[in-house]
Amino acid sequence: MHFVVCIKQVPDSAQIRVHPVTNTIMRQGVPTIINPYDLFSLETALRLRDEMGGEVTVLTMGPPSAEDALRKALTYGADRAVLLTDRFFAGSDTLATSYALAQAIRKIGDAWGAPDIVFAGKQTIDGDTAQVGPGIARRLELNQLTYISRVTKVDAEARTVELERRAEGGTQVLSSSLPCLVTMLEGSAEIRRGSMAGALRAARAEITTWSAADAGITDLLKCGLRGSPTVVKRVFAPAPRAEKAKQIEVKAKSRETADDLIEALFEAKPAMQADLEQLAAGL
Amino acid sequence: MVEKFDCIVVGAGMSGNAAAYTLAKKGLSVLQLERGEYSGSKNVQGAIMYADMLETIIPDFREDAPLERHLIEQRFWMMSENAHTGVHYRSDSFNEERPNRYTIIRSQFDKWFSRKVKEAGAIVLTETTALELIFDAYGACVGVRTDREGGLVHADVVVLAEGVNGLLGSRAGLREPPKPETVALAVKEMHFLPQETIEARFNVKGDEGVVIEAAGAVSAGMTGMGFVYTNKECLSVGMGCLVSDYARSGETPYGLLEKFKAHPSIKPLLEGSEVKEYSAHLIPEGGYKAVPQLCGDGWVVVGDAAQLNNAVHREGSNLAMTSGRIAAEAIFQVRSRKEKMTKANLKRYPDALEASFVMKDLRKHKDMPALLHTNSRNFFLTYPELVAKAMENFVRVDGTPKKEKESATFAAFRKTRGLGGLVNDAFKLARAWR
Numbered sequence: 223m224h225f226v227v228c229i230k231q232v233p234d235s236a237q238i239r240v241h242p243v244t245n246t247i248m249r250q251g252v253p254t255i256i257n258p259y260d261l262f263s264l265e266t267a268l269r270l271r272d273e274m275g276g277e278v279t280v281l282t283m284g285p286p287s288a289e290d291a292l293r294k295a296l297t298y299g300a301d302r303a304v305l306l307t308d309r310f311f312a313g314s315d316t317l318a319t320s321y322a323l324a325q326a327i328r329k330i331g332d333a334w335g336a337p338d339i340v341f342a343g344k345q346t347i348d349g350d351t352a353q354v355g356p357g358i359a360r361r362l363e364l365n366q367l368t369y370i371s372r373v374t375k376v377d378a379e380a381r382t383v384e385l386e387r388r389a390e391g392g393t394q395v396l397s398s399s400l401p402c403l404v405t406m407l408e409g410s411a412e413i414r415r416g417s418m419a420g421a422l423r424a425a426r427a428e429i430t431t432w433s434a435a436d437a438g439i440t441d442l443l444k445c446g447l448r449g450s451p452t453v454v455k456r457v458f459a460p461a462p463r464a465e466k467a468k469q470i471e472v473k474a475k476s477r478e479t480a481d482d483l484i485e486a487l488f489e490a491k492p493a494m495q496a497d498l499e500q501l502a503a504g505l
Numbered sequence: 506m507v508e509k510f511d512c513i514v515v516g517a518g519m520s521g522n523a524a525a526y527t528l529a530k531k532g533l534s535v536l537q538l539e540r541g542e543y544s545g546s547k548n549v550q551g552a553i554m555y556a557d558m559l560e561t562i563i564p565d566f567r568e569d570a571p572l573e574r575h576l577i578e579q580r581f582w583m584m585s586e587n588a589h590t591g592v593h594y595r596s597d598s599f600n601e602e603r604p605n606r607y608t609i610i611r612s613q614f615d616k617w618f619s620r621k622v623k624e625a626g627a628i629v630l631t632e633t634t635a636l637e638l639i640f641d642a643y644g645a646c647v648g649v650r651t652d653r654e655g656g657l658v659h660a661d662v663v664v665l666a667e668g669v670n671g672l673l674g675s676r677a678g679l680r681e682p683p684k685p686e687t688v689a690l691a692v693k694e695m696h697f698l699p700q701e702t703i704e705a706r707f708n709v710k711g712d713e714g715v716v717i718e719a720a721g722a723v724s725a726g727m728t729g730m731g732f733v734y735t736n737k738e739c740l741s742v743g744m745g746c747l748v749s750d751y752a753r754s755g756e757t758p759y760g761l762l763e764k765f766k767a768h769p770s771i772k773p774l775l776e777g778s779e780v781k782e783y784s785a786h787l788i789p790e791g792g793y794k795a796v797p798q799l800c801g802d803g804w805v806v807v808g809d810a811a812q813l814n815n816a817v818h819r820e821g822s823n824l825a826m827t828s829g830r831i832a833a834e835a836i837f838q839v840r841s842r843k844e845k846m847t848k849a850n851l852k853r854y855p856d857a858l859e860a861s862f863v864m865k866d867l868r869k870h871k872d873m874p875a876l877l878h879t880n881s882r883n884f885f886l887t888y889p890e891l892v893a894k895a896m897e898n899f900v901r902v903d904g905t906p907k908k909e910k911e912s913a914t915f916a917a918f919r920k921t922r923g924l925g926g927l928v929n930d931a932f933k934l935a936r937a938w939r
Contacts, residue, residue, distance in 0.1 A: 253542060417654040418633075422508060422536075425628045 223276030223378060225267040226327055226337040227300070228358070229260040231284050231291035232348040256291045258408060259343025265411040266373055266404075267341050268299050274378060277301040279330055279337075283311055283322055289429050296424035297416040303427070304330060308434040313447030316349070320357025321444045326437045327362060339376075339383065340403040344369060352405070359403035367398055368405045376400075509659040510536045512836060513649055514627075514666055515635045515673060517544035519822040520808025521666030522618040523562055523829030528664075529625035531837045536658060537627050538651060540634040544622075545615025547668075549693060549786035550822060551734050551741045553716065554609045558823040562830050563621060567603065571613040573736040574714025575604030578707075582770065584721035584731075585893035589770040600713065608714050608734045608741070638663060638677045638804070645847070646803030649673075662836055662846040663804045666829060669787045671810040679804065680797035685752060686878060687791025687812065689729060691745030692758040694766075696778035700738050706774055707735055717774075718819065721889030723765045725756050728874075728881040731765040733774060742766060742775065745788060747878065758785060790816040793871035799858065800851040805832045813863060817870045824863045831857045872937040883922065883930060891918050 233252045256264075267278045280295040282288050283306040292303035306326045314322065331337060340362070345352035352368070359366035367385055371393070375384040387394040388407055416424065434445060443449060470486055473479045488495035514525040517539035525537040541547040553576070559566050578595035599605065623629050635649040639657065648659035667673050675682040698706075707715040720730040729746030744762040751758065766775060789795065789812040796812050799805060807813070808825035815824060835854035836846070844850045858864050877884055895914040918927060 418656045421630050
């Protein structure tokens, strides 16, 4: 079996800082991580490989520094990593990104065998669109299985897969034919810790690096800024709340503290006091 | 099969990176282990970086290292409760082509340094903790065991650059764990301000920067000091005191930092800033007398783990870098003579370190930590108050005859500390400085 896992290097949103003056996201110095949803995909793929045999190829599109994310994926146990990097890809929206990734997956298929399952995270934590996975599926004409919480069974003989999909009001149990594209939810399979041998192998590994031409992408009008109909018109940070929290001193008797609290609330919101008084009068 | 390297470097801070870089550049196979997510992720230093020592290792570092500001002004402040008496040194000669001191942000600087280490050919494994040193039947260190599955790795020599706590070395009995009276606990905040505000407040332009180091009442009679460093778009503001002093006084590190920030001389510098980071770390301050055994069969220890820090001159990372480099050079020499990595052969490292500024400087001030520690109330509380009073007497014009003012100043010194005490302090201080 051949599993291709699409990953993205994203800024660690837990440590992201908004520039206090310009209100833009400060990327410099913010650590990058592998998009957390992608790690659940990767772990699912690694488990399937360990169980059934085969190979896991990780693929990312990004700047040359995205190599770090791929090396990390190799540390976890992926067999091969492909970095799609070219200045023609700069400024890609989800349409252009899924076009380029789909082309690269075709190329991966030519080189190492057609993938049986292509994995992606449900969405990235920086773009939050959840569009790239489905975009790839459409272009490669793969069955599209989104919001998957678990891959329960893969039957290599019958070429089928059974999965659980989280849906409103419950869990859907789905089956599909292979090949297909799966986008994974969080919490499904915690990523493993790579072994020492794996970590050393990853540190030494050659990362396959492809330009647009290497990946067989000839239609550059579909790439990068030119291939991206989405335009970011404006970026702004939500205005911080002007009001500061008011502190109330704790009294010896809790009742007195409660009285103070209510008094402070009414002071801040006279309308609330009026409403409540009206209500009380009606009782 | 267990892999074997020429060297394993434990830790990717200043000393570890300097050692790994130097070793890899000389063609040795190097494995560097770092428990953090990336080199610098566990670091807290202020930080000031001294160019000279880095230049010896990476001559063209200025081309791409992430540097914040080069320092053109140093302010030493002696703080009383509500005043400071300062010595400032500002010179345009610091605006040289290759400046001598820079402020840096360690998480960014260390990442850069680590990239250089990788480019030099070392294998750097992050998120990998060395749990224990492995010794052979004769007591020679032959490798480490990490926290990864199949985590054993062998090497001819292990460079312990594990930082101030030095768990690996102390667990193996190579040295004592640091004592409360030989380590300071420093807390630091990053205060963000617009670049123009920093430049206006500190009277600098472009990449120029200022350092303020302040001792006295802000440490509540304990051995320690506060600092303000200017970065490009933020100020590093911190405070550090000896751990044993905190224990004795019951003061808290963050309590002292709050007090420092509220001091009338510091507060206006921080006004309107936004705090984005808060961190704390230990600093080795035991000086020369606290330096442990530096090498043994199959191992050397460098940087903070070896307590190589000059508290008097507030230098640490340059001692760390230099010790890492010298240890690496010693290892290279042993190897090129095809000798074994025994204690006797590795002694080239402590010998070369003794001959360098590192040990010379530490030896010069070997009595200073003990003196400041036993006498901390006088040096950090009494004298700053007295000096502030003397300055006030000198500066304030209120019709009191000058002679009376001078007598009052002298009387205050004598009354508070006694003539014998004054002479004694001056004598001891002079001797410790010599």
